[in-house]
Amino acid sequence: xxxxxxxxxxxxxxxxxxxxxxxxxxxxxxxxxxxxxxxxxxxxxxxxxxxxxxxxxxxxxxxxxxxxxxxxxxxxxxxxxxxxxxxxxxxxxxxxxxxxxxxxxxxxxx
Numbered sequence: 001x002x003x004x005x006x007x008x009x010x011x012x013x014x015x016x017x018x019x020x021x022x023x024x025x026x027x028x029x030x031x032x033x034x035x036x037x038x039x040x041x042x043x044x045x046x047x048x049x050x051x052x053x054x055x056x057x058x059x060x061x062x063x064x065x066x067x068x069x070x071x072x073x074x075x076x077x078x079x080x081x082x083x084x085x086x087x088x089x090x091x092x093x094x095x096x097x098x099x100x101x102x103x104x105x106x107x108x109x110x
């Protein structure tokens with residue numbers, strides 16, 4: 001739900017959606033992808049902020065959740081700057097069988 005793209009210079013720079021969207025409840029942000037050429041330019045900040053606004057306006061959401069793997073340093077640093085707080089960590093297995101941590105964060109909307 002809520003599939004959103006950011007465009008610039010006649011190209012798609014980023015994409016995100018909600019893998020769960022409950023009206024009046026929870027929106028879970030997923031598939032946040034930024035093109036390598038657009039990284040470090042504020043595109044992810046813009047996109048995630050737009051998704052939070054979408055959760056408020058279209059779904060009247062009370063919370064937005066996001067999950068971020070431990071190797072995604074940029075995401076782990078960005079999400080708390082945007083008001084997300086960690087609430088859980090799950091152990092997962094990467095495609096090569098190594099252990100990875102999935103950090104779960106949420107933002108309470110007011």
